[in-house]
Amino acid sequence: MKSLKTLYIGAGILGTLVLAAIFAPLITSYDPTEQDLLQTLSGPTSAHWLGTDALGRDVFSRLMYGARVDLTIGVLAVLLPFIIGVSLGLMTGWFGGKFDSSVMRVVDTVIAFPFYVLAIALVFIFGPGVKSIVVAITLVGWVAYCRIVRANVLVAKELDYIHAARLTGLPTSRILRRHMLPNVISQAIVFSMSDIVLSILAIVSLGYLGLGVPIPTAEWGSMIQEGQPYILQQWWLATIPGFMVVIVGFALSLIGDGLVSRLER
């Protein structure tokens, strides 16, 4: 029962954030990129709940619209690696042999590259922006799913129900999809929760470095960077966007923990 509770609390927090991001135009009447140069760096007022930034943009609406950007890319960026990694993990574990060992050597190579170094190098090639972030995370991210699923397939392959399925002469594709996949995917799903956090962290870091989502789009990482020079006077400018990431991370790890107990019962 405790696992259900953590799952619900995590989903509740994340759900609230997602709703706030979706209905941002209803919650705040300010355009997140509209500048008001007569009202720069104002403290919190009844008009601007979290004040305005150095260009007079409403911080609260930038935070809400930023949630749209960071959460969407965070989830999108994990989707492709998940699909690629799970499929390759299924196949390498099942077929083994030369195919398995060559994929595993690619895995070893990818692991050797520090993620941020590779991401920065790829952003260099493709230019800053959402596309580069997604490509970078995909190129690196599939490895973890592949390894998790492959390990599970190696174990499940020797279990009776799989032997039985093979003996009845079912085609391999059907065994993999209907019998293997549902039994080996749960760990990958749990991992994807913490992976979303990692990809949001990457978006924020690249945004801070000026290599992420191009300005003036509201994004938490670039908000931290833009707030840094004013940190002594207006500490919240750089603090609150980072705090939002921590909340998302907290919610996702509660969901992950809840899922572990639910799926692996």
Add this chain to the structure above:
Amino acid sequence: MGYLTYVGKRLIQTLPVLFGISVAVFTIVHLIPGDPADVLLGQNATPERVKLINHQLGIDRPILIQYINFIKDLFQGSLGTSFSNKEPVTKLILGRLPETGMLLTGGIILSILIALPLSILAASKRGAMRDQLVRAIPIIGLGMPQVWIGVMLILLFGLKFPLFPVSGFGDTFPEHLRSIFLPSLTIAILLSPILIRSLRASMLEILDSDYILTARAKGISQTRITFVHVLRNAVIASVTVLGINVAYLVGSMVIVERVFVIPGTGSLMIDAIARRDYPIVQGVTLYFALVVVLVNLLTDLIHAALDPRVALK
């Protein structure tokens, strides 16, 4: 399988990885749209000059020849010449090593200093309040953006309470130490949640093992068991965990260097991106990947030397 066989096997496993890395890094530069010559020449690009530069860089030759030349240069320790200041990339990287090395060492030492006592505290009384609190650290800690931790530390210990410099590397050794404290602490705050999670688990496992039971049966005090028997094994475990996470560590360091304006190898790379200096980007990427492979190899070999069961598997 003996230790030497294990070493041999592990070395052979490394070869395809090194090959893969060289291909990947070589490909990176060839994926870049446009001609390097255009970048080098800027406004002065004429077709003849572009052709000349392409010939000098060797990129008008067949791709396989280019790759072989790239590998030849590598074996001679050459990573090419920087476009912007015409210096050898190897020299530029080596010149930034003290900063990066000190930052990494500082980060590792501080993260062990944070993680080890907390893990001992948690594992010594499983399920108690203090265990619950320590277990909550990774849940919060793993969601904190690197840059944000850095900025928060700058705010707290650099500006509100000006104890440490907020940027740069200083000129003398004591200044270096003061300058890298906050960046190292940032790395430590990033690493310790990972360390705490695995250390706590491995300590619980050690506490459950037979030799601890034997020690207890012999009447050895709990303090002695914790600090002599458990701690020694836990330190070995933390070295392994650090080895596994070296890629994450190096990657985070690149970002942290930027936040604190430390002129290390990470900054070298990011500055090179702004100037579109391909050889540096290529060189640093290769260099970091080699470091990761080397550290992983060493971790495995040390681990196997300390724990003979590893080589037997």
